[in-house]
Amino acid sequence: MSDRLKRLLRHLALDLSPLRDSRDFRLVMASGIITMFGTFITAVAVPYQMKELTGSYVAVGLVSLAEFVPMVVCGLWGGAIADALDRRKIILLSELGLTVTSAMLMVNSLLPEPQVWVLYVVGAVSMGIACLQRPSLEALIPRVVRHDQLGAAAVLTSLRWNFGAITAPALGGVLVTAFGTATAYALDTVSFVLSLLLLWRIRAVPPAEDAAPASLKSLVEGLRYAVGRRDLMGTYLVDIAAMVFAMSTALFPFLAEQLGAPQALGLLYSASAVGSLIASLTGGWTSRVHRHGLGVIVAAALWGVSMALAAVIPSIWAVFACLALAGAADMVSGIFRSTMWNQTIPNELRGRLAGIELLSYASGPMLGNARAGLMAQAGGARFSLGVGGLLCVAAVGALGLALPAFRRYDARTDEHALAEKARRAEAAASPHAEGAVPA
Template sequence: MSDQLRRLLRHLALDLGPLRASRDFRLLMASGVITMFGTFITMVAVPYQMKQLTGSYLAVGLVSLAEFVPMVICGLWGGAIADALDRRKVILLSELGLLVTSSLLMVNALLPHPQAWVLYVVGAISTGIACLQRPSMEALIPQVVRHDQLGAAAVLTSLRWNFGAIVAPAVGGLLVTAFGAATAYAIDAVSFVLSLVLLWRIASAPAAEDAEPASLRSMVEGVRYAVRRSDLVGTYLVDIAAMVFAMSTALFPFLADELGAPGALGLLYSASSVGSLIASLTGGWTSRVHHHGLGVILAAAIWGVAVALAAAIPNVWAVFACLALAGAADMISGIFRSTMWNQTIPNELRGRLAGIELLSYASGPMLGNARAGLMAQLGGARFSLGLGGALCVGAVAGLGLLLPRFRRYDARTDEHALAEKARRAQASLENTASASASE
């Protein structure tokens, strides 16, 4: 093997440093793998059961609508409590709440006549609890991973998500159709029990003594901090623009028909996740990138170009390749955004900003699919897909020009990144001194 090939493989290889260095990060990752499988299985089971109970397209579609408001409210509130309370306790209590909601869905499915309203109510409650938990989970990672390893941690976390996103829905589909919804919900409940055992072993992560209590005022303070930093605003706006203009999964059933391959619908839906998984597996190089803002802009533009190309290609496998490329670009963008957030946001604000991040990357796909449907109504699926991709590229380029600080961001010289690095180094020295004194 040539030296050049060896160097290339080293650059592409995963950096497992965070897993080796941090016991708490290992526990978080193991817990995430377990609960992700259960959660994705339930995501398949709920619409399947609703279809069985009602036979209504509208009833199935309203499941997502019922979850939107809890996502918005609890995402912001979850950020506030993540900065005000012990993040480990928030995570544990939320995990317990998710165990209860899965159990309720299982009980309802076992009834002689399961109730459709339970799926709406419990689904909304489950989404709310998950969004309360997510900011604390996100904010805990910078506390358990070294500052210089946060990029590698972002790659590993994305790998876990993509692996689950590809495998778990397929497993969920088989379980639901073969054994019924109750079995799927039971497996989800068991996954939360196992996860609780792991999360219980994580060290306590109390808030600072002078932490501001969770309130509307503290949430507004988090929003003001984000708005004052144009580099953070860039991460939100570029991602939202990319999703709004180029997210088009709602068109896939129509696109599959136009390609003359209705049986390839599942292939189209999995393409993005396949690309994302490949990007994660070969994403070791991302931890060596310092211009994260420019990286986000380029990745979002590639996402738009790939979607536009998919609209112009008549071959289903070529379309699959384009959508996989789009998924890979989206994952690279996500890794760079996550690294920027974790390396520059002060610990006392990390939870509230994680709540804002949740809204930015969760609302974009919902709005994007609505946009895709409206454009398709005017000119068809390919028109919507192609124009959406072109608009994405234009919007991302425009934002790059309007936000020079975001475009020129460099982790080696950015004042916020340097300040957070220094703060964490000081905290590490103080902890070491305290441990030595106690001995």
């Protein structure tokens, strides 16, 4: 084997050091694998059940819209409490709440006449609980992983996500068509129970002694910090634009029928995750990239191009390939955004900023699916998919030009990245200091 090939393989290889060095990171990863599996099965079951009950593009798209307000409110408040309370307790209580909502969907599905309103209401409640939990999970990672390993941790977290995103939608498509949606919801409920057992073993993560209590004032402080940093605003705005204009998973049940392959519904849902998995498995190179802002712009534009191509290709396998390419681009964008956030945001603000991040990467897909449903009602599924992809490319390009600080971001010279690196080094040298990372 040539030296050049060996170097290439080393650049692409996964860095497993966060798993090796941090017990709590291992527990979070294991829990995430289990819950992702159940959650993605439910993500197939809900739109499928709504389609079966209503047959309406708009009704399916509005499932995401119903979740939007709880996501905004609970995402911001979840960030505030993540900085003010023990993050472990927040995570555990939220996981218990998610177990209950999955069980409620199962019970509704077992009724002789399942109620449409339950899908909207329970979906909204479940989204609210998940958004209360998510900032604590995100803010936990910099506390249990070393600063120099955060890029590798982002790649591993994306790999965990893809494990569920590939296998679960495919299995979910089979489950809902062969055994019904109740079986899918039952599996999701069991996954949350198993996840609770793992998360219980995580060490307590108390807030700093001088942590600001959760309040409107603390929320405003976090928002002010985010708005004051143009590089952070770039990570939010580019991702929102990409998702609003090009996210179209609500169209998949209809697109599968138009392609003459309704049995391939799970395949369409899995396609993006296949591309993401490939990007994750070969993602060692991302830890050597320092121009993260430019990387996000290029990846988001490629996401839009891929979705536009999927709209004009008649073959199910060619559509699968385009969606996979889109997923790979989205994963690279996510790795770069996560690395920027974790390497530059101070710990005392990490929870509140995680809440804002949640709004950026969760609101886009919700609004995007609502947009996709409304545009499809006017011009059909392929029209909605294709025009959305082109609008995504245009919006990302415009934002890249409008935000030079984001476009030029370089982790080697950025003042926030250097300051956080120095703080983490000081904390590591003093194990009893706030923010010290356990082994």
